[in-house]
Amino acid sequence: MTAKPTVPFSEPGWLTGLPSPIFADSHRRWQAAIRPFIDTHLHQHAITWEKAETLPPHVFSDFAAANMLIPALPAPLPVTWLKRLGIHTLLGGLKVEDFDSLHGVIFADEMARSGLAGPPGSLTTGMAFGVPPIVKFGSEVLQERVLPALLKGEKRSCIAITEPDAGSDVAGITTTAVRSGCGGFWIVNGTKKWITNGIWTDYATMAVRTGPPDSGAAGLSLLVVPLMHQPGVTMRRLKVAGQVSAGTTYIELDDVKVPLENLIGEEGMGMRYIMTNFNHERLFIAVGVTRQARVALAAAFEYVLKREAFGKPLVEQPVVRHRLARAGALLEGQSAWVEQFGFLMTRMEKSEADRELGGMTGLLKAQAGIVLKECADTAVLLFGGNGYTRSGQGELVEMLHREVPGARIPGGSEDVMMDLAVRQLVKLYKAKTKALEASSKL
Template sequence: MAQVPFSEPPWLMGLPSPIYNNSHRKWQAAIRPLIQKLLHDRAVEWDVGETVPEHVFGEFAAANLLPAALPAPLPVEWLKRLGIHELPGGLKVEDFDSLHSAIFGDEMTRSGLAGPGGSITTGMAFGVPPIIKFGSKAVQERFLPELLTGKRRACIAITEPDAGSDVAGVTTTAFKSDCGKYYIVNGTKKWITNGIWSDYATMAVRTGDPGSGPFGLSLLVVPLKGHPGVSMRRLKVGGQVSAGTTYIELDDVRVPVENLLGEEGHGMLYIMTNFNHERMAIAVGATRQARVALSSAFAYVMKREAFGKPLIQQAVVRHRLAKAGALLESQSAWVEQFAYQMTKLPRNKADKELGGLTALLKAHSGMVLKECAEVAVLLFGGNGFTKSGQGMIVEMIYREVPGIRIPGGSEDVMLDLAVRQLVKLYQSKTEALTAGPGAKI
């Protein structure tokens, strides 16, 4: 059966690609029907109901799909120790790369909605990696066995009512008790995805003086569900309603000092490295959402008639599709390029070379989604403004646009950050060239 234009990235439309190999194609072919069965068959229904049933998370864990939410390379030693040697399709955990990761993110959003997939993977994708990268051996032994196998859940908790993209403005405090065995945590966290279901939060806290800015931040694994002093409630948001957006209050919460990740005062550095994976994941998902919106509109205008002929025969309709399609395919190619570059660069070099550009990629993905979703709503007409029927999915996607443009670093902040990081990288390379051979970049 012929595929609707823009419904799939070119490499899945039968066109040649220099980026994907047989391993990537086998992975995509294996996980698509599995994710369709576990999630997408009822994704719209669950999103309308605002909650994905708890058993779905367990089914993803049982299928060994949860580790695919982690950044590549995977924690191979840990996974094998826990009995996870392969992912679906026979993909060995040591062979999982950033292209496999991008394919997984794309497939998880193929319903067109970010909420259902995000309800399963967000905590694993962003809450667990800092424990893997910065946790002591004792911390890892305590938390990773249950988190990596899905027996327990974690989230990332950075944002506060008065500190969003301005991470240095975090005010939640963590000061040591008189006995020195605990951090006493006080404060609030807001807009925390998956928080309501999480046993732990990888949390940004201020261990330094109030005026210490980014140098006073640390990362702490904070117990949540059922822990004394912790109260949580779900927030009603405009889109991604099934992802469990949560408001967390912390009142003299006692956390063992052993739950500190890395060193005190280094939290800002740890958070920034974690953001790169988050922003890449957002860009991948937003690109697939844009595909669903635009291809749905394309299919609609080929059958919908107005003024005695199909809408596709109207020049203005074709013009809208063309402009949005050009943006979509450019964004799609950029995402693929990023994922490919990450397979070729060591992780620390990728973080440095691609950090600013990742912020730009994330910001641009929101702009492209906005254009494609808006075009889809306009071409669906009244059906695109109705919460049921033919245009239901594009109406839902359109409501999710702010959820791409704001979380993970708001759009304006990302645009500024991208240029500042590029300038900083340029200047450091220029200084190294001036210093002569052997200088570090």
């Protein structure tokens, strides 16, 4: 039986029947197992929930009950912890110890298939970005207190780094944490802004300044700060253009008491921990944004196949085909790059990947936003007035176009990521050159 053809650009090649040197049978089984669940529990309601600006509470619980928040964590998963909690397998029978970075790439891709970042972001952002530093660097005491509830989805997390005057410039953070007179608490004061998921978060993995005001990156630490119903914490939602249902939040902290043992790892090591976490965050973002670009371009392609103008379908107009081709070339190149990153991370040790791929992960994330802009622009222009209308057949395209800035700014703004990539490449090149010169003198 011949498989039903897919709209051009609607799926990566490996999901259209083409052979792949990257994805193995376990990856194909995983994708086939999770797509129906995500479609049923998320995507078929995504537009409605995004317009309502909030997902119903049961959605988070449904995903948690099915262990469908766990795959947002970086590979390898915290197997010992998961098995302690009775979590031995994920959907489709995938053993938690067999979960690799490509399984994670597939999960992030499938979660973004509605084209909207808000609904999936409202579910996974805390697990993807807030929990990993606790898993990697948290003390045994801290992990025992917070990880069981976070991993089981009984409590929610977020990552709280950005401030009104410190976005991509993490070293400029001014929120302070000082020891109390009794020595048993950190007293936290400051503000955090544009914090995804913050409004319904129990624990924030928060960047704070424990060193002097002029200590820069060396004075930063990471702290698990209780938020929900915590004295001294005030939160309000921010109105943003896209990803509305993800719960972007402004947080004010006024003499908030945090147990001393809530420090993640060592004092003054916050910047190092943040940078380690950024690699997973930026790859996760890049995968989702690349799928958003695919949704936009596929919608445009499907539309021009049926829409007629000047007496013939739009797709018969050379200028239309040229626009689709230009966007499609960018998209497929980006998609292949994302897959390559996932593959490399299954073959490299974490420390090696952090060193060799850190700068390029920032570039991957930046390029994803550029590709989304091209595909979203193409979709709006080809949909014409329908793509500029917040209802009807161009509704999703119009919503997607508003999400472009949300892909190009969070997780490190585009220009900063490009500069970071080149600086990291130069640094790496010089280090390797110096090492080679030293070895030649032996």
